[in-house]
Amino acid sequence: MPSRTAGRAAGRAAGRRTGLGWLWLPLGLCALFLYLPILVLVAMSFNGGGSAYRWDGFSFRWYAELARDSDLIEAVVTSLGIATGATAIATVLGTLLAVGLARHTRSKMLEAAAMAPAILPDLVLAIGLLAFFYMAGIPKSALTILLAHAAFGTAFVVAVVRARLAGSDAALEEASRDLGAGGFSTFVLVTLPSIAPAVVAGALLVFTLSLDEFVIAYFTAGPTTETLPITVYAMVRTGVTPEINALATVLVLISVTVVVVAARAVRRTEKS
Amino acid sequence: MPTRSHGGLGARLRRGVEPAVLLGPGLLFYAVLVGVPVGLVTGYMFARRGRFGGVEWELSLDNFSRVTDSVYLEVFRESLGLALVATVISLAIGYPTAYAIAKLPPRWRTVALVLVVVPFWTNFLIRVYAWIVLLNSQGVLNDVLVGLGVVDERFTLLYTPGAVVVGLVYSYLPLMILPLYAAIEKIDDELLEASTDLGAGRVRTFLGVQLPLTLPGVVTGSILVFVPSLGNFVVPELLGGGKTVMVGNLIRDQFLKAQDWPFGSVLAMMVVVLLVLLFLGQAWVTRRVEGGARA
Amino acid sequence: MTQSTTPGVLLEVREASRSFGHVRALDSVSLTIAENEFFALLGPSGCGKTTLLRSIAGFEHPDSGAILLGGRDLLALPPNKRPVNLMFQSYALFPHLSVASNVAYGLKREKLPKAEVTQRVAEVLDTVGLQTMADRRPAQLSGGQRQRVALARAIVKRPRLLLLDEPLSALDRKVRAEMQLELKRLQHEVGITFVVVTHDQEEAMSMADRIAVLAEGRVQQVASPLELYRHPANLFVADFIGTSNLLAGPSDRERLMVRPEDARLVTPGEGTLSGTVLDTQFQGGTSTVAVEVSTLAKPFLVCEPGATAAVRGTEVGLVWDHSVVVGEGLA
Ligand SMILES: Nc1ncnc2c1ncn2[C@@H]1O[C@H](COP(=O)(O)OP(=O)(O)O)[C@@H](O)[C@H]1O
Numbered sequence A: 001m002p003s004r005t006a007g008r009a010a011g012r013a014a015g016r017r018t019g020l021g022w023l024w025l026p027l028g029l030c031a032l033f034l035y036l037p038i039l040v041l042v043a044m045s046f047n048g049g050g051s052a053y054r055w056d057g058f059s060f061r062w063y064a065e066l067a068r069d070s071d072l073i074e075a076v077v078t079s080l081g082i083a084t085g086a087t088a089i090a091t092v093l094g095t096l097l098a099v100g101l102a103r104h105t106r107s108k109m110l111e112a113a114a115m116a117p118a119i120l121p122d123l124v125l126a127i128g129l130l131a132f133f134y135m136a137g138i139p140k141s142a143l144t145i146l147l148a149h150a151a152f153g154t155a156f157v158v159a160v161v162r163a164r165l166a167g168s169d170a171a172l173e174e175a176s177r178d179l180g181a182g183g184f185s186t187f188v189l190v191t192l193p194s195i196a197p198a199v200v201a202g203a204l205l206v207f208t209l210s211l212d213e214f215v216i217a218y219f220t221a222g223p224t225t226e227t228l229p230i231t232v233y234a235m236v237r238t239g240v241t242p243e244i245n246a247l248a249t250v251l252v253l254i255s256v257t258v259v260v261v262a263a264r265a266v267r268r269t270e271k272s
Numbered sequence B: 001m002p003t004r005s006h007g008g009l010g011a012r013l014r015r016g017v018e019p020a021v022l023l024g025p026g027l028l029f030y031a032v033l034v035g036v037p038v039g040l041v042t043g044y045m046f047a048r049r050g051r052f053g054g055v056e057w058e059l060s061l062d063n064f065s066r067v068t069d070s071v072y073l074e075v076f077r078e079s080l081g082l083a084l085v086a087t088v089i090s091l092a093i094g095y096p097t098a099y100a101i102a103k104l105p106p107r108w109r110t111v112a113l114v115l116v117v118v119p120f121w122t123n124f125l126i127r128v129y130a131w132i133v134l135l136n137s138q139g140v141l142n143d144v145l146v147g148l149g150v151v152d153e154r155f156t157l158l159y160t161p162g163a164v165v166v167g168l169v170y171s172y173l174p175l176m177i178l179p180l181y182a183a184i185e186k187i188d189d190e191l192l193e194a195s196t197d198l199g200a201g202r203v204r205t206f207l208g209v210q211l212p213l214t215l216p217g218v219v220t221g222s223i224l225v226f227v228p229s230l231g232n233f234v235v236p237e238l239l240g241g242g243k244t245v246m247v248g249n250l251i252r253d254q255f256l257k258a259q260d261w262p263f264g265s266v267l268a269m270m271v272v273v274l275l276v277l278l279f280l281g282q283a284w285v286t287r288r289v290e291g292g293a294r295a
Numbered sequence C: 001m002t003q004s005t006t007p008g009v010l011l012e013v014r015e016a017s018r019s020f021g022h023v024r025a026l027d028s029v030s031l032t033i034a035e036n037e038f039f040a041l042l043g044p045s046g047c048g049k050t051t052l053l054r055s056i057a058g059f060e061h062p063d064s065g066a067i068l069l070g071g072r073d074l075l076a077l078p079p080n081k082r083p084v085n086l087m088f089q090s091y092a093l094f095p096h097l098s099v100a101s102n103v104a105y106g107l108k109r110e111k112l113p114k115a116e117v118t119q120r121v122a123e124v125l126d127t128v129g130l131q132t133m134a135d136r137r138p139a140q141l142s143g144g145q146r147q148r149v150a151l152a153r154a155i156v157k158r159p160r161l162l163l164l165d166e167p168l169s170a171l172d173r174k175v176r177a178e179m180q181l182e183l184k185r186l187q188h189e190v191g192i193t194f195v196v197v198t199h200d201q202e203e204a205m206s207m208a209d210r211i212a213v214l215a216e217g218r219v220q221q222v223a224s225p226l227e228l229y230r231h232p233a234n235l236f237v238a239d240f241i242g243t244s245n246l247l248a249g250p251s252d253r254e255r256l257m258v259r260p261e262d263a264r265l266v267t268p269g270e271g272t273l274s275g276t277v278l279d280t281q282f283q284g285g286t287s288t289v290a291v292e293v294s295t296l297a298k299p300f301l302v303c304e305p306g307a308t309a310a311v312r313g314t315e316v317g318l319v320w321d322h323s324v325v326v327g328e329g330l331a
């Protein structure tokens, strides 16, 4: 019966165009819930008055304060340093680990162990590291935070790269060896290019996670180390000023840029 | 004459060196920075508290018996309750949202997913702080409510258990939506059409086909919201005003204030055990639903 | 380690065995392959063909046995040191490299001068008819073109032995027939010994000089296509290659095999057997007549030239000019 299939096809096409129906409602409400607080912060950052809540005329005043806050700028520099170091270590170790797991193990246990730090509650890792640095007599500092972030960052790189390797053709590496390449050449010429998007994605992930990480940093920071989240925590606890609104706006802008750039980069590499 | 051969000595050596080079550094790094710390916390559970932090290595099981103290039982009850409420609300918001995203045209799907993760990538403390601004008695929400005449007087929503729940939901909602989306998106539309074709209505199809097939996603998302909620100490402190104490606050205080590391370790390991049990449950559900299709 | 081999023999597999758990993928396999031969490994899916090929290439290690190439022990060498190349079933073309870079990959590993690499790549692309595709990525090629790139990438290394795992299985029917001829032409042109794995008996028959039939990890018979067809070593080979009618044999463990084209229809009562015409099929050049014989479990098939005169439901007699006795058990 041709009319029936034609009817169904037409119905489906129509469904695709307008079929969301009532589903726009949860979508809209969820977007409102997720973005309203952020939008209020952004709006309030241009508040001319001294209250974080009460609107008192438009001004860039708090952005100027922000640029002059040397403690905050120092914290940003510390955080960027920690994030860079942690990303470098985690990307190298995580990539090697993921490739090693894919090539040389069938143990599900070992794979789970390699990703466990990403799943382990941050508070547990934080107190464990606190205990470890205390027992080993290592003074807490920016370096201990860096090592701690590298440890859980490695797990995220393993997870992302391992997923990419699972979807790739094992025959590619075999083909390389068959054509006369040794293990190292194969890694550099075939394995790395095929996992490059995942490695980049993993590195970006670790960098942003480290910049944002509070709990582990809070437990493993030295008495004078201040990362950005630790400073924000102190600011929020001691009193709410419009300066935080300005800082929040800058941070939101940065993360939006990073996410959009990352999403585009991944899409572009997937296409080619 | 058949020869037994597994490759020469050189070949065998190469096969041994490569795994060591690839796996060695990472596993060593983990052993020191994850294995030893978690081992220490495990060991602390059976030790006595040191006077100024740290522990005395004397075998003691007191830390376990303290858990049943009524003060702490009350904290557990309240934490589990709040975390559960936050999970259920996340699910109630997350499921329809994930469903709607899965039904969007492919181009818009990516955009919607990016929109879901963007707040998640903004600083966690800033996200919590935003609710202080919103919920404050001088805040925007009050402006709106008073302006609309819904309430007569300004009142504070801040520093209540409700504010804590809102903060937890806001913090972890993306972790609910993403696994739900993955599960919903995987369902073959023809399965739902088959159900309708066989005479089931919308509700029957949802309860009989859609929901069971997405159950692994529901469970994963729920774990990802529930467990971090239990361990969170920032939200109760900033939005609950310290009146609401969760397990996370208790653990933090044992380490940074009360200096009772052994008891803090017991509390932390309870969360870990709960997490492991929940993940075992999740694996079981996934196996049931996928019916060993991959085995 | 050099061990004596017959002159003219390129590859020798001696009693190679390989088990995966309880599965015996290779069970004491012995084979010799001559220089410049087009050799096929034929058998149903799961019989161990890929395992044997990968053992020769070096990606699988036999639990016992030996593999010699020109008298030299191959098993002592890692895959990248073996003068043998494998064309993968999935082709395994590097997606991030152009066609020319894919083909040049193996030559660069030999540290050849740049000019020579460029020249040999151009030559081999010419041979497989892909000169104009040199700068494309594998994703921009059709299935048949990808297959040619994979082939070019392997033969440009001038291996002593080229192994091809189901080289045509990913192609559609029409391209496949074209490529069968092409592979044969190429093998002749480059003078490299080919070992092709396939589960398609027609493909093996039309390309190979000699065929080894495998079943359950064991070699059933190694012979020329004609020999396999006319004198199958056992029931498995007889059944796997072509169509056959199987009748009671001289003993319990043997059967008599008659090929459909060796049989003819005669008037009832005059034949060795008699039965009723069940069905007739016209295939163009020939027709097949299925005859139901009361003593046989399956209909007896007769292949006649042109259109058949047989009518469904009529009684007929059956005679044949040629038959062979085949054993029942597997080797
Ligand atoms: N790496 C492996 N692990 C376990 N079993 C395997 C492996 N490789 C092959 N086998 C088993 O060995 C048998 C032969 O496989 P294979 O050589 O791939 O057969 P073919 O190529 O003839 O289809 C099959 O039963 C297959 O399941």
Ligand SMILES: [Mg+2]
Binding pocket: C049, C050
């Ligand atoms: Mg195979």
